[in-house]
Amino acid sequence: xxxxxxxxxxxxxxxxxxxxxxxxxxxxxxxxxxxxxxxxxxxxxxxxxxxxxxxxxxxxxxxxxxxxxxxxxxxxxxxxxxxxxxxxxxxxxxxxxxxxxxxxxxxxxxxxxxxxxxxxxxxxxxxxxxxxxxxxxxxxxxxxxxxxxxxxxxxxxxxxxxxxxxxxxxxxxxxxxxxxxxxxxxxxxxxxxxxxxxxxxxxxxxxxxxxxxxxxxxxxxxxxxxxxxxxxxxxxxxxxxxxxxxxxxxxxxxxxxxxxxxxxxxxxxxxxxxxxxxxxxxxxxxxxxxxxxxxxxxxxxxx
Amino acid sequence: xxxxxxxxxxxxxxxxxxxxxxxxxxxxxxxxxxxxxxxxxxxxxxxxxxxxxxxxxxxxxxxxxxxxxxxxxxxxxxxxxxxxxxxxxxxxxxxxxxxxxxxxxxxxxxxxxxxxxxxxxxxxxxxxxxxxxxxxxxxxxxxxxxxxxxxxxxxxxxxxxxxxxxxxxxxxxxxxxxxxxxxxxxxxxxxxxxxxxxxxxxxxxxxxxxxxxxxxxxxxxxxxxxxxxxxxxxxxxxxxxxxxxxxxxxxxxxxxxxxxxxxxxxxxxxxxxxxxxxxxxxxxxxxxxxxxxxxxxxxxxxxxxxxxxxxxxxxxxxxxxxxxxxxxxxxxxxxxxxxxxxxxxxxxxxxxxxxxxxxxxxxxxxxxxxxxxxxxxx
Numbered sequence: 001x002x003x004x005x006x007x008x009x010x011x012x013x014x015x016x017x018x019x020x021x022x023x024x025x026x027x028x029x030x031x032x033x034x035x036x037x038x039x040x041x042x043x044x045x046x047x048x049x050x051x052x053x054x055x056x057x058x059x060x061x062x063x064x065x066x067x068x069x070x071x072x073x074x075x076x077x078x079x080x081x082x083x084x085x086x087x088x089x090x091x092x093x094x095x096x097x098x099x100x101x102x103x104x105x106x107x108x109x110x111x112x113x114x115x116x117x118x119x120x121x122x123x124x125x126x127x128x129x130x131x132x133x134x135x136x137x138x139x140x141x142x143x144x145x146x147x148x149x150x151x152x153x154x155x156x157x158x159x160x161x162x163x164x165x166x167x168x169x170x171x172x173x174x175x176x177x178x179x180x181x182x183x184x185x186x187x188x189x190x191x192x193x194x195x196x197x198x199x200x201x202x203x204x205x206x207x208x209x210x211x212x213x214x215x216x217x218x219x220x221x222x223x224x225x226x227x228x229x230x231x232x233x234x235x236x237x238x239x240x241x242x243x244x245x246x247x248x249x250x251x252x253x254x255x256x257x258x259x260x261x262x263x264x265x266x267x268x269x270x271x272x273x274x275x276x277x278x279x280x281x282x283x284x285x286x287x288x289x290x291x292x293x294x295x296x297x298x299x300x301x302x303x
Numbered sequence: 304x305x306x307x308x309x310x311x312x313x314x315x316x317x318x319x320x321x322x323x324x325x326x327x328x329x330x331x332x333x334x335x336x337x338x339x340x341x342x343x344x345x346x347x348x349x350x351x352x353x354x355x356x357x358x359x360x361x362x363x364x365x366x367x368x369x370x371x372x373x374x375x376x377x378x379x380x381x382x383x384x385x386x387x388x389x390x391x392x393x394x395x396x397x398x399x400x401x402x403x404x405x406x407x408x409x410x411x412x413x414x415x416x417x418x419x420x421x422x423x424x425x426x427x428x429x430x431x432x433x434x435x436x437x438x439x440x441x442x443x444x445x446x447x448x449x450x451x452x453x454x455x456x457x458x459x460x461x462x463x464x465x466x467x468x469x470x471x472x473x474x475x476x477x478x479x480x481x482x483x484x485x486x487x488x489x490x491x492x493x494x495x496x497x498x499x500x501x502x503x504x505x506x507x508x509x510x511x512x513x514x515x516x517x518x519x520x521x522x523x524x525x526x527x528x529x530x531x532x533x534x535x536x537x538x539x540x541x542x543x544x545x546x547x548x549x550x551x552x553x554x555x556x557x558x559x560x561x562x563x564x565x566x567x568x569x570x571x572x573x574x575x576x577x578x579x580x581x582x583x584x585x586x587x588x589x590x591x592x593x594x595x596x597x598x599x600x601x602x603x604x605x606x607x608x609x610x611x612x613x614x615x616x617x618x619x620x621x622x623x624x625x626x627x628x629x630x631x632x633x634x635x636x637x638x639x640x641x642x643x644x645x646x647x648x649x650x651x652x653x654x655x656x657x658x659x660x661x662x663x664x665x666x667x668x669x670x671x672x673x674x675x676x677x678x679x680x681x
Contacts, residue, residue: 010510010513121340121344126348127344127562139545144519146545221509221510221541222568223566231507262513267514270502271514272476
């Protein structure tokens with residue numbers, strides 16, 4: 001039982017990270033039917049931004065005195081930075097291709113992904129970069145079960161971001177504009193919605209969430225690397241497809257499912273097939289429910 | 304007519320310096336192959352940098368008679384066997400006279416077979432798998448130690464010093480890490496240390512929480528971590544300590560890198576590692592570090608070994624006065640000197656012996672801890 005609970009906690013932590021990344025894939029797909037393969041690299045850029053900002057603060061001693069403030073500030077700045085980065089990527093790599101075939105945009109996305117990951121390698125070096133402090137590494141013990149403070153922080157941050165996103169998309173005017181653009185770009189622009197801006201904004205929001213996931217991942221594992229975007233990116237993409245690509249709630253659920261399946265598969269069956277389990281689920285869902293768990297065309301929830 | 308003269312002048316101006324260059328400058332090319340990109344890029348770059356340092360030292364000592372310049376052609380293997388073979392072919396086309404590399408045993412083995420077809424000597428600074436020198440290749444040399452020796456030392460330490468009764472082994476399924484883990488398992492079986500489980504993770508994994516939960520439940524006396532690189536090692540250490548694992552960790556040469564301590568910080572404290580006993584007080588080490596550190600920073604695990612490998616190759620060419628592989632080999636086999644990392648003397652199969660000892664992370668530094676030949680602490 002303790003083994004089960006411990007694995008459940010492990011799975012929730014990992015699932016939260018996947019869910020945050022998966023949202024970016026699903027939102028962009030929902031609005032322009034593009035699979036943004038550069039999204040994993042935006043996530044990595046967020047992790048790097050975190051290491052740069054926190055090292056800067058640590059060198060001046062602020063991290064010691066105000067750890068929570070520094071953390072929050074660094075996360076916010078990294079999210080803003082990545083939002084602008086993603087908007088720039090959209091302008092450079094996708095905007096001109098909006099009216100060409102979907103394949104050209106997809107190839108452009110792959111190119112952008114390679115460009116960004118090599119850019120990280122050339123500017124930040126090939127060595128892993130360590131986060132300045134082993135922040136909140138301690139934790140509680142309940143018998144054999146250990147929950148670190150950091151895991152709790154991850155739950156809270158993930159939950160807050162997911163709630164904020166839901167409010168933004170379903171309760172505000174901007175969200176309404178996003179949903180309208182997703183349903184019909186021409187019609188929505190006829191009623192006065194600037195679809196170009198809405199698309200940029202969607203990229204920005206997705207990137208912000210990915211940046212938050214990047215910092216969380218960096219803190220949780222203690223380091224970042226320029227290749228770190230690839231595997232989580234692919235798994236988050238699987239999560240988005242699993243949930244029904246284009247569907248926000250689906251992406252959240254998909255992220256948690258992939259995280260759980262991976263951890264439980266590794267824990268109970270074999271850790272060497274960890275990656276296999278995540279993708280077996282994906283294949284099975286696509287085979288039996290091609291539109292994913294939440295269905296692709298539930299218009300209301302699609303962005 | 305005027306135009307023709309003009310054209311000829313331009314051609315002469317363009318080609319002239321090139322031809323002169325070819326006639327005057329004679330360059331000796333040596334190759335390196337190591338993972339310059341991907342998850343093992345840190346170690347791969349150390350290998351290229353160690354080789355460049357050896358070239359700088361040899362050039363400062365007067366270079367190689369008959370050549371104006373020594374050029375290092377470095378190729379990326381990405382720790383991928385196919386890319387390693389492609390890299391070997393590129394080096395053959397570049398007409399290098401010898402190769403330092405590769406890092407991953409799984410790259411070194413196929414690449415050395417390609418190089419062997421052209422009789423190009425290969426000196427590996429880092430591939431510790433036994434098979435590297437056990438295929439009867441004429442021009443394969445190894446500057447580092449061997450995994451069967453490494454696992455013997457690990458076994459002795461576990462049994463004699465730690466007095467462990469149970470062990471949990473995890474590897475990441477590479478030729479190197481799995482080979483080593485299986486050797487350690489054999490040692491433990493022979494010594495009567497109970498192997499609770501031998502588990503595998505994937506190369507480049509970041510999350511080890513699932514397997515660590517199993518380790519915690521099994522509650523071993525020692526946790527043996529066989530991973531292909533130091534970054535994974537630090538992730539493992541951080542997550543294991545966070546999970547509340549208190550038993551000693553034993554890792555190996557690939558985890559021995561300043562990066563391990565830099566990332567894992569206090570989680571690395573007290574970890575044991577098997578690595579060659581390098582004496583940092585020899586003149587050879589000081590000569591090497593004086594050139595290496597100002598340019599490339601703190602040396603990695605294999606910087607020194609690749610320096611030695613390149614130094615051996617270049618001095619053999621120098622004393623042979625030829626780039627003929629048979630003559631180079633004859634000179635290499637004659638060598639017996641103190642290198643930057645160890646005493647260098649090759650055996651007929653190309654090995655240069657192992658000198659593994661146990662190291663411990665103590666106050667943010669690797670310190671030699673236990674000497675297997677005496678069975679005592681240093």
